[in-house]
Amino acid sequence: MAKKTRSDFSSLLKDWRQRRRFSQLDLSLEAGLSQRHLSFLETGRARPSRQAISQLGVALDMPAGEVDNMLMAAGFTARSDATQWSAQEREAIEQSIDHVLNGHNPYPAVSIDCLWQVQKTNKGADGFFALFGLDPKPNLLRAFLQPGPLRASVVNWDEMAQTLMRLLHYELARHPNKPGTADFLAELKTLPGVATLLDKPITDYPAPVLTIHIRMGGADLRFFSLTATIGASTNAALDELRLETMLPADQATRDWFARNV
Structure with a gap:
């Protein structure tokens, strides 16, 4: 299950990077991550943190729903579900x-x-x-x-x-x-x-x-x-x-x- 989750996240990340026409280097600089770490995220060799996904969402200008999809694909709770509304x-x-x-x-x-x-x-x-x-x-x-x-x-x-x-x-x-x-x-x-x-x-x-x-x-x-x-x-x-x-x-x-x- 963990391997499948990482694979799903990796596919989403690569898809969004290509949609925005970023190279791995461009996206790593924009998101404040190392190119090596970003490469590992795309191949499933590394597991992302919630903070890294948030940084990638901003760098890729992703809608909130797509950030939620990426979080859930990585095994986290969707940000929208975790939002505490008064x-x-x-x-x-x-x-x-x-x-x-x-x-x-x-x-x-x-x-x-x-x-x-x-x-x-x-x-x-x-x-x-x-x-x-x-x-x-x-x-x-x-x-x-x-x-x-x-x-x-x-x-x-x-x-x-x-x-x-x-x-x-x-x-x-x-x-x-x-x-x-x-x-x-x-x-x-x-x-x-x-x-x-x-x-x-x-x-x-x-x-x-x-x-x-x-x-x-x-x-x-x-x-x-x-x-x-x-x-x-x-x-x-x-x-x-x-x-x-x-x-x-x-x-x-x-x-x-x-x-x-």
Whole structure:
């Protein structure tokens, strides 16, 4: 078991070093380790300490969840599991997220994880999701890409879907060892029209800001999004959390929300 654990850690370390295009010498200098020790870690001849893994995580600019994977592969407890949260800290974070979401009403705002699964919503999002018959806490990518009322209402669906899939590939590149990511990507590619979009050339002259154009009930609604993250978190769940806020791109959209939400 110990040999298998060291081998798994060694593979993760080598994979991340190559992802960042570091030589062993470059990474050893960046992480404050000797090149000889780093070589032994990659071949499984040496066992890493928690401190060494933390230094490597910083040097490789790894997301918190990937540092957790490396710690567990080396036989340690995940850093996120070992984090001691006080009730006050937890409450402060939850209240701050709620403040941002609720302060964005009447426009939709949600908190989502790196695979676009909704964690929290505001009233604007609840009402908007209900118009399309979506679950209260849908997976936004799945809801947008699969055939249904939402997809049918998006005038520029091809352009938006292509962009969203690129963003998903970016997230998967940041979290290559997150459970379920490969299956999720494979599922989305089976949806009608999605795989074809991935091979479609990107426009030579994209708009400065991509807006989603929704046509419903005779109204044309246009939005753009602002994304916020929690800064400098070593907890995987918080590090992967994003706040997505939809903003009206024109006066007609603002007027529609004032009347209907």
